[in-house]
Amino acid sequence: MGSHKDNREIIAAFLFIAGLLAALIVPSQADAKTVRVVTRENAVREQCRFFAPVKAKVSYGDALEVLSEEGDWFMVKFEEQEGCIHKSAITEKTLKKKKTSTATAETTTEEEVALAGKGFNPQVEKRYREEHPDAEFANVDYIEGIEVPDEALLEFIESGGLKQPE
Amino acid sequence: MRKSVVLLAVLAAFMASGFTLDLNKVEKVLKTTAAATRTMSDEEEYYLGRAVAAKILSEYDLLENDALTDYVNRVGLTVAIHSDKPYTYDGYHFAVLDTEEINAFACPGGLIFITSSMVDALANEEELAAVLAHEVAHVAHRDGVASIKKSRWLEVVGIIGTEAAREFGSQDVSSLATLLEGSVNDVFKTLVTKGYGREQEYRADTTALTILEGAGYTPRALADFLTTLEAKKKTRGGLLKTHPSSKSRLKNVEENMPEADADESLIAKRAERFNASFEEEEE
Numbered sequence: 001m002g003s004h005k006d007n008r009e010i011i012a013a014f015l016f017i018a019g020l021l022a023a024l025i026v027p028s029q030a031d032a033k034t035v036r037v038v039t040r041e042n043a044v045r046e047q048c049r050f051f052a053p054v055k056a057k058v059s060y061g062d063a064l065e066v067l068s069e070e071g072d073w074f075m076v077k078f079e080e081q082e083g084c085i086h087k088s089a090i091t092e093k094t095l096k097k098k099k100t101s102t103a104t105a106e107t108t109t110e111e112e113v114a115l116a117g118k119g120f121n122p123q124v125e126k127r128y129r130e131e132h133p134d135a136e137f138a139n140v141d142y143i144e145g146i147e148v149p150d151e152a153l154l155e156f157i158e159s160g161g162l163k164q165p166e
Numbered sequence: 167m168r169k170s171v172v173l174l175a176v177l178a179a180f181m182a183s184g185f186t187l188d189l190n191k192v193e194k195v196l197k198t199t200a201a202a203t204r205t206m207s208d209e210e211e212y213y214l215g216r217a218v219a220a221k222i223l224s225e226y227d228l229l230e231n232d233a234l235t236d237y238v239n240r241v242g243l244t245v246a247i248h249s250d251k252p253y254t255y256d257g258y259h260f261a262v263l264d265t266e267e268i269n270a271f272a273c274p275g276g277l278i279f280i281t282s283s284m285v286d287a288l289a290n291e292e293e294l295a296a297v298l299a300h301e302v303a304h305v306a307h308r309d310g311v312a313s314i315k316k317s318r319w320l321e322v323v324g325i326i327g328t329e330a331a332r333e334f335g336s337q338d339v340s341s342l343a344t345l346l347e348g349s350v351n352d353v354f355k356t357l358v359t360k361g362y363g364r365e366q367e368y369r370a371d372t373t374a375l376t377i378l379e380g381a382g383y384t385p386r387a388l389a390d391f392l393t394t395l396e397a398k399k400k401t402r403g404g405l406l407k408t409h410p411s412s413k414s415r416l417k418n419v420e421e422n423m424p425e426a427d428a429d430e431s432l433i434a435k436r437a438e439r440f441n442a443s444f445e446e447e448e449e
Contacts, residue, residue, distance in 0.1 A: 038208045039253050050247050060209065060255075089253040119206075119322040120213035120346055123334060127343035128217055128350075136223035140216050143228075143261045143277065148239050156240045160291070160439070161432035163382040165248055 048073035048084035212255035215275030292387030303373035313356035
């Protein structure tokens with residue numbers, strides 16, 4: 001009987017401390033949200049629209065500090081450059097900088113696993129290719145190498161009387 | 167947040183009632199639960215898509231026509247930026263397969279194929295945009311990834327665990343390569359043999375209408391093409407084999423058709439460059 005009472009007291013103390021810590025830490029996490037780039041390459045642009053001039057080039061995994069959100073775009077800061085990046089090029093679920101009175105260290109959330117742990121990756125593709133020499137990866141590489149520069153695509157859209165995304 | 171509260175409450179209830187808990191077991195259960203809900207990342211989808219494309223290209227020849235391929239890429243990219251997922255890990259890439267089969271395939275990650283016979287069956291740029299918008303919608307909806315058996319993906323997650331990135335051992339790589347092969351076969355079977363589910367096709371058509379309207383193409387082009395397809399019913403294999411009947415798709419498309427004004431002069435102007443891409447092909 002006595003051990004039951006002891007357990008209840010420990011639980012009460014545990015819940016109190018957990019609640020106190022949550023109250024201290026959770027609100028400050030929202031102060032500086034950091035997102036990560038999930039595309040091989042992308043760009044931070046001057047305005048929140050496609051084809052806007054590029055202010056900074058970013059790569060997979062780069063951390064961007066979120067300043068604000070504007071429709072499908074995020075206003076972000078990267079290496080002292082502020083600009084816009086489309087929401088489909090980033091993940092909001094990776095790292096959050098904790099700004100507490102005692103620490104500024106970055107912590108890893110569960111969602112970072114989705115970014116970091118890679119089930120299908122170059123290492124696995126290499127093994128797959130060894131086992132499937134008939135798979136036409138050379139042609140895949142060729143297709144991926146076909147590029148339409150931004151300027152050419154914009155000219156194509158405009159000359160055809162088509163629209164840019166709003 | 168709600169899950170955390172429930173977990174805390176369950177934990178408190180267990181301890182208050184006098185049960186002892188093995189925290190290692192609790193941690194293991196929580197990690198397994200987290201792993202089971204872990205979705206495929208954009209980068210993983212990219213490597214899966216490359217392998218699916220490589221398999222498709224081992225079955226079909228690539229049409230070697232730079233001018234037509236470039237034109238198809240321009241139309242495809244124009245519709246892609248109007249989708250819900252304009253950016254994928256390595257972007258969208260479009261290519262033409264040299265075959266008499268009328269079909270189009272969207273590999274996970276954004277590698278999209280259209281067959282030369284499909285291109286031949288199209289009337290103008292509007293219809294090409296309609297077909298490519300439908301395929302882009304499949305990519306944006308991650309329909310290819312959804313065709314992988316759930317048990318297979320759980321095995322992948324089981325191998326990589328819930329820890330951060332690490333170098334895999336030889337045995338892990340071998341197991342993952344086998345699981346990649348199985349996943350490729352799942353997607354390939356869906357794309358080339360079995361087709362997506364009816365609901366996935368209807369949803370891709372409905373999204374395509376929105377994309378076309380946003381891009382400035384006439385959404386009616388999708389209905390026009392499905393009408394053409396219905397007339398080609400006798401064609402064996404290809405798209406007619408892997409998609410629901412054109413008649414039922416047409417009904418769904420008509421029901422969701424946006425009210426958009428079509429500028430006939432612009433449609434004609436775009437049709438000119440569509441025809442020009444063919445002329446270059448024939449030279």
